[in-house]
Amino acid sequence: MSEIATSPQIDRVFGLVRKDHIQRYSTLVVLALMVLGFSLFVGRFLTSQNVMNIAQQISMLTIVGAGLTFGFAAREMDLSVGFTVGLAGVLVPLLLVGGTPLPLALLAGLGAGLLVGLCNAFFVTVIGIPSLIATLAAGSILFGINFLMTGGRAIYGGLPDSYLWLGQGRLLGIPVLAWFMLGAVAVAWFVMERTIFGRYIYAVGGNQKAAELSGVQVRRYRAASLVVCSLFAVVAGMLLAARLGSGQPNAGERYLLDGLATVFIGMTMLRPGTATVLGTFFGALFIGIINNGLNLMGMDTYIQSIVKGAIILVAVAVVSRSTKLNLL
Amino acid sequence: MSEIATSPQIDRVFGLVRKDHIQRYSTLVVLALMVLGFSLFVGRFLTSQNVMNIAQQISMLTIVGAGLTFGFAAREMDLSVGFTVGLAGVLVPLLLVGGTPLPLALLAGLGAGLLVGLCNAFFVTVIGIPSLIATLAAGSILFGINFLMTGGRAIYGGLPDSYLWLGQGRLLGIPVLAWFMLGAVAVAWFVMERTIFGRYIYAVGGNQKAAELSGVQVRRYRAASLVVCSLFAVVAGMLLAARLGSGQPNAGERYLLDGLATVFIGMTMLRPGTATVLGTFFGALFIGIINNGLNLMGMDTYIQSIVKGAIILVAVAVVSRSTKLNLL
Amino acid sequence: MDIRLTDIVMQFPGTRALDGVSVTFRDDEVHGLIGENGAGKSTLVNVLGGSLTPTTGQVVIGGRPVRLGSPHGALTHGIAHVSQEGNLVSGLTGAENILLGHEPRLGGALIRTRALRRQAADLLREWFPRVSIDLSRPVGDLPMAERKVIEIVRALRGNPKIVILDEPTATLPAREKEQLWQIIRSLPKRGVGVVLISHFLSEIKALSDTITVLRDGRHICTEPAASLSEEKLVELMLRRTGGAALKAKTTASEAQGPVVLMLRGWHVGAVEVPDFTLRAGEIVGLIGLTGAGHFGFARSLHNSAGARAARMEVAGKAIAPGRPAQMQAAGVALVPDHRMEYALIGEWTLRENLAMVHPEQGSIGAGILSPRREEAEAGRVMRLMNVKAHSSGQLLKELSGGNKQKISIGKWLYGAGERYRVMIFIEPTEGVDIGAKTEIYAEMRRLAATGVGIIIASSDLLEIESVAHRVIPFANQRPGPEIPQERFSEAIFIAAMSGTAA
Amino acid sequence: AQALDIVMVNSNAAAQSDQRTKAGFEAWIAENGKSDWNVSYLDSGGSGEATATNIQDAANRGVDAIVVTMADLRASRAALDAAKAANIPVFAVDSGFVDGVVVDVTTNNWAMSSDVSVYLLDQLKGEGNLVFFRMAEHHGTRKRGDVMEVVLKEYPGVKVLAEHNINYTAFFEDTARTMEDFAARFGTDIDAVWAPWDEPAQAVVNSLNAAGLTDVKVIGIDGHPAAIAEVCKPDSQLIATVAQPFEEMGAQVAAWIDAIVVEGKPAAEVIPSEIVYLDAPLITKKNCQDFL
Numbered sequence A, B: 001m002s003e004i005a006t007s008p009q010i011d012r013v014f015g016l017v018r019k020d021h022i023q024r025y026s027t028l029v030v031l032a033l034m035v036l037g038f039s040l041f042v043g044r045f046l047t048s049q050n051v052m053n054i055a056q057q058i059s060m061l062t063i064v065g066a067g068l069t070f071g072f073a074a075r076e077m078d079l080s081v082g083f084t085v086g087l088a089g090v091l092v093p094l095l096l097v098g099g100t101p102l103p104l105a106l107l108a109g110l111g112a113g114l115l116v117g118l119c120n121a122f123f124v125t126v127i128g129i130p131s132l133i134a135t136l137a138a139g140s141i142l143f144g145i146n147f148l149m150t151g152g153r154a155i156y157g158g159l160p161d162s163y164l165w166l167g168q169g170r171l172l173g174i175p176v177l178a179w180f181m182l183g184a185v186a187v188a189w190f191v192m193e194r195t196i197f198g199r200y201i202y203a204v205g206g207n208q209k210a211a212e213l214s215g216v217q218v219r220r221y222r223a224a225s226l227v228v229c230s231l232f233a234v235v236a237g238m239l240l241a242a243r244l245g246s247g248q249p250n251a252g253e254r255y256l257l258d259g260l261a262t263v264f265i266g267m268t269m270l271r272p273g274t275a276t277v278l279g280t281f282f283g284a285l286f287i288g289i290i291n292n293g294l295n296l297m298g299m300d301t302y303i304q305s306i307v308k309g310a311i312i313l314v315a316v317a318v319v320s321r322s323t324k325l326n327l328l
Numbered sequence C: 001m002d003i004r005l006t007d008i009v010m011q012f013p014g015t016r017a018l019d020g021v022s023v024t025f026r027d028d029e030v031h032g033l034i035g036e037n038g039a040g041k042s043t044l045v046n047v048l049g050g051s052l053t054p055t056t057g058q059v060v061i062g063g064r065p066v067r068l069g070s071p072h073g074a075l076t077h078g079i080a081h082v083s084q085e086g087n088l089v090s091g092l093t094g095a096e097n098i099l100l101g102h103e104p105r106l107g108g109a110l111i112r113t114r115a116l117r118r119q120a121a122d123l124l125r126e127w128f129p130r131v132s133i134d135l136s137r138p139v140g141d142l143p144m145a146e147r148k149v150i151e152i153v154r155a156l157r158g159n160p161k162i163v164i165l166d167e168p169t170a171t172l173p174a175r176e177k178e179q180l181w182q183i184i185r186s187l188p189k190r191g192v193g194v195v196l197i198s199h200f201l202s203e204i205k206a207l208s209d210t211i212t213v214l215r216d217g218r219h220i221c222t223e224p225a226a227s228l229s230e231e232k233l234v235e236l237m238l239r240r241t242g243g244a245a246l247k248a249k250t251t252a253s254e255a256q257g258p259v260v261l262m263l264r265g266w267h268v269g270a271v272e273v274p275d276f277t278l279r280a281g282e283i284v285g286l287i288g289l290t291g292a293g294h295f296g297f298a299r300s301l302h303n304s305a306g307a308r309a310a311r312m313e314v315a316g317k318a319i320a321p322g323r324p325a326q327m328q329a330a331g332v333a334l335v336p337d338h339r340m341e342y343a344l345i346g347e348w349t350l351r352e353n354l355a356m357v358h359p360e361q362g363s364i365g366a367g368i369l370s371p372r373r374e375e376a377e378a379g380r381v382m383r384l385m386n387v388k389a390h391s392s393g394q395l396l397k398e399l400s401g402g403n404k405q406k407i408s409i410g411k412w413l414y415g416a417g418e419r420y421r422v423m424i425f426i427e428p429t430e431g432v433d434i435g436a437k438t439e440i441y442a443e444m445r446r447l448a449a450t451g452v453g454i455i456i457a458s459s460d461l462l463e464i465e466s467v468a469h470r471v472i473p474f475a476n477q478r479p480g481p482e483i484p485q486e487r488f489s490e491a492i493f494i495a496a497m498s499g500t501a502a
Numbered sequence D: 001a002q003a004l005d006i007v008m009v010n011s012n013a014a015a016q017s018d019q020r021t022k023a024g025f026e027a028w029i030a031e032n033g034k035s036d037w038n039v040s041y042l043d044s045g046g047s048g049e050a051t052a053t054n055i056q057d058a059a060n061r062g063v064d065a066i067v068v069t070m071a072d073l074r075a076s077r078a079a080l081d082a083a084k085a086a087n088i089p090v091f092a093v094d095s096g097f098v099d100g101v102v103v104d105v106t107t108n109n110w111a112m113s114s115d116v117s118v119y120l121l122d123q124l125k126g127e128g129n130l131v132f133f134r135m136a137e138h139h140g141t142r143k144r145g146d147v148m149e150v151v152l153k154e155y156p157g158v159k160v161l162a163e164h165n166i167n168y169t170a171f172f173e174d175t176a177r178t179m180e181d182f183a184a185r186f187g188t189d190i191d192a193v194w195a196p197w198d199e200p201a202q203a204v205v206n207s208l209n210a211a212g213l214t215d216v217k218v219i220g221i222d223g224h225p226a227a228i229a230e231v232c233k234p235d236s237q238l239i240a241t242v243a244q245p246f247e248e249m250g251a252q253v254a255a256w257i258d259a260i261v262v263e264g265k266p267a268a269e270v271i272p273s274e275i276v277y278l279d280a281p282l283i284t285k286k287n288c289q290d291f292l
């Protein structure tokens, strides 16, 4: 039936390829240009020391973003993610200071994430509360819990070196944090792009009715996407506390908006309009490189903030002109 | 052919009323129960003094929420709204301290809001950047501007009494802030529910392609929704600074998440799944009453936070069980 | 094996969609389901397909009552459902959609991408040997007809016992339609029973072994198809004698009115129309195969932002191509196909949907709306179009397919007065029952009589035959020689569409 | 004994200063057997508006006393009026003295900064490169930064390599990250880092260690226990802080409440002046053992 439509005339194919590439890679091109610009004009930008810094600085954000990507792919938004980061970032140091052995404390952190994820999933898929509201409420509850756990104070000192090594040490010359980030991205990418689980998450987000009619257990995958979100968030939280050498009940809060930003920027590339793990990773890289580069240039904080906003607008403008992006 | 279907058999009609009412009013019923509970068990809850307090406390939030409602109705999300509140809250006091007459300063505040709204609208409707990204970037830019304007510090003192009266005074025994809130709600309600402008905003959000093919100038109404968002935000910002008697560059930030919460809660009532002005108003009332009531009970902040989250979950659970709510 | 629905009652707020219906579906026959719009057909098959849980009544499979619970539950009992509104994941490719939920796996968790592509291609070839679809593209980029085929292949992939096809041919062009007919006929022999819903009575008659008629949510009869004539079916559905009125043809208009639309050198996308003229009072039919460009041309007359023209005149005034708002101001209206996507808002009331184009009719001036005025005008249009709904305040999404279509047309009658000189209808009776079809045709003729020039683009050739004054066949993005009313016949249409004009 | 309802409004309970004040307050209550004092704690999360709302609600609840810690009371005018109208005494801890407040107990931020800033610059012997972290959003840290700026004018040999205004909401991470970037950028050129309070100072020390910079002099202010311990480590790059007596402030306010509200003594008799300044000694590697 489609002979006419698909008859591949050469010029059309080239036209198609070009247009597709503009859509899929324009944000990445801006990223590359930015890296080039910083390399040329900012002295220490391309030193190995600085590259490691960037990797460390974006690792927690990337991990949170990777988790949020699962949620977005399934069309569930987790607004409690910042407080879940905070939860792990307080609970694990608290346990460690109290003498719990490291593996147990980390397990407890993961367990807490699982619990949060399951609660969110329960309210969203069983009770039917839209994830935006359910996780907003969950965030309020977690906020209270995080502060109650420590009576509001931050935890400083008394953390074992093995734990601090996770956040500050190196392995084979590369920061342990970077390994975690790469591992998380690799796992998330593989799961989303190469497994049935990931495919169903995308299907549920793409058209819930269609997924249901195909026999996909929609609830299960919506629930799973929220659980994965929380699990990635607690991993980020545990690493954050190790990096800071301190458990701070409100340290996670900025991860909500920043995490969303990485996902949104990621949604402008590769498969425009869809949240992808690699897109999110590049989104985090994008933000991390702007922050780092402008810092190295010695730009004032407030001006940095303005420049950052402007760069994002420019970077996204190209793809926006050529594609219709629907993020909501 | 419609004789049979419309023959109103009594029990059918009652069935309709009941189910519809559960959907539309369950969140309001929880609100009413809450008011009843607080009235019975919290001594000073129902004093006129406290009712005025609540009105004052929620007025800025309601105004921001009313603006966001326009955005949501047109399916545009303004993530810069908190910083727009901050912008007006710094700019107007700064002008006043510098000797600008009050009317001019207020006009300048409105002008700033118009400008922000038009910029957002430009990037969203002309360039085509999804509002989530465009306003996230705009927020970053505004953050920088707000802090640059004052060098990061808050503005105290030197504000004329006529300005402070807007935020702290009374008119006919009722706080001026409450008048502003009621006025904003009334205007927003009328525009959304009783004018062609509002109808088109809903149309654009309900089905953009259908609106376009019906001759609605889609871009114009998407742009308008973002401009209204910013205008309401600057009004809230000017009032906030008058209430505090101080211009604080970061005072607006919490209005983003809180404003979204009011809209989301509002979307569970009246017309479930749709953002309505009255719904948002009740949403703000909901949050304001929880905060105030728990404060009066002398509950600790953290426990309050937990209780608040739990109340929201319970309130929304009823309608969620019976209706499929799609907020995204 | 039999699947029996017994005493099914489905009560919606304000509507009893099914009122004690009992039917048996078998895996060795095609079971036609007919009834006017809103009779309850979709509701019945939604119960069968697990999407709806009935208020009371049972689903009995192999003698035992079962609780389906969900489409997934139904699927495990061998019931596959191709619903009336399309349901594919538009971000996934055709192949991925076909095997969604049944992916070839490696170690239980991984997708074997290459095997998936191959299996999907095999399935497509098995069921639609003469259709070629690029299965590696996201289905969002495919035309509706191809999407429908993919949906049907997906439903058939697991060799279900029963497959439900809810108006599968409403949006299919002729060639795909024929192939689908062959497949439907062959399914019972392969042990797959079919439940077929269609408003094309000839199609139902030709394909079904058994026919069930529903009316107002009640079961009217279930009979062997051979024992029912088309006239009898109409009578059972509509409770009135079928015949003459339904077959009425538009009479050739005597006096040709003034020219209301004139185009010279029209280019839009790949479509090129050198010369086109439409007069007041006439109805021009556009026909063509998939991709022939007739739909695109029809749409471009109303949404012509991307069009170029040497000259365009509406009602004697030269204008430039423009967006819908400008074209409407010039007097051009469009009733698009795919109503839920392009015309209506499900969450809105009927009143609000009707007022979408001309809200000022319900206004007391200065852009302020009066609910009472809106109510009055909406009521007028709903009576004119004979819409079946409990009030103008009902939500649009609650209407049956055909009644939604009436609202989609009614939008252009709400407060329109004499404003539109050109009205374009694309697939105007998609999913509309035979009674309502005649009403819509009558409405089109009435509009023509008031001096409107009408363009109708449709893949229903019978429709074109009964309503048009002349027909312009499209092939390869170009209009072919015009066919006058006296030469109308299906054979001539088909020949003209395939470019082998007689 | 007399049962009391007290509300303590914390500006930002995540900050150590609020926490230590609260701890001192509670300790005094426990030591003096005031088991019938019922204290509820409200956190304003750093928001001036939430502070005003919390004071307003407390006033409306009709409690016996309100304590406000680390806020800026100039932005709570109307709420203070409500408390005054309800005859509820408001005690301010480092929140500024404004009309309607019984007393503000505080330390002198200018004085503290001048002590530690001059100490740092003298340790550098007037020569070297400095990284200057500031935070303008809080009145205390702002004043400290302003003092440093003035003092620097007298040390032409000290060059400010970079200045950064810390983002308050995620101050620890923001400082750590920015210091990493500065370490990458300036490397061993950095001789000293000035931080506006102890927690960012700790973040700076962590980042320096991670970057392998071992010869930098860092100072903080506040004298939090963890910071004092850090100063006491012989090889730590944190060389000084200033010990603010937050616990003492908390205890002092509790004692005043007891005297004024319970015993009914006139405020003017109990409290020496509207603003009470407590001493904040400089802590260096030499004397730190005394403060551990």
Ligand SMILES: Nc1ncnc2c1ncn2[C@@H]1O[C@H](COP(=O)(O)OP(=O)(O)OP(=O)(O)O)[C@@H](O)[C@H]1O
Pocket: B005, C012, C013, C015, C016, C017, C035, C036, C037, C038, C039, C040, C041, C042, C043, C044, C084, C397, C398, C399, C400, C401, C402, C403, C431, C433
């Ligand atoms: N969700 C719903 N809420 C309320 N009423 C509904 C709902 N779904 C269907 N109805 C009503 O039930 C009746 C039967 O609808 P149904 O969709 O089954 O009709 P149909 O026979 O499939 O018609 P069509 O041929 O137009 O598709 C209609 O009156 C319709 O308005």
Ligand SMILES: Nc1ncnc2c1ncn2[C@@H]1O[C@H](COP(=O)(O)OP(=O)(O)OP(=O)(O)O)[C@@H](O)[C@H]1O
Pocket: C141, C142, C143, C144, C145, C173, C289, C290, C291, C292, C295, C296, C299, C336, C337, C338, C342
């Ligand atoms: N009513 C409409 N108005 C505007 N654009 C439309 C409309 N219907 C379809 N389109 C556009 O045309 C594309 C193809 O749609 P569709 O599959 O219906 O093909 P078509 O143009 O109708 O031709 P055919 O039905 O012969 O394949 C859609 O993806 C959409 O972009």
Ligand SMILES: [Mg+2]
Pocket: C041, C042, C043, C084, C400, C401
């Ligand atoms: Mg139907």
Ligand SMILES: [Mg+2]
Pocket: C144, C171, C295, C337
């Ligand atoms: Mg079509």
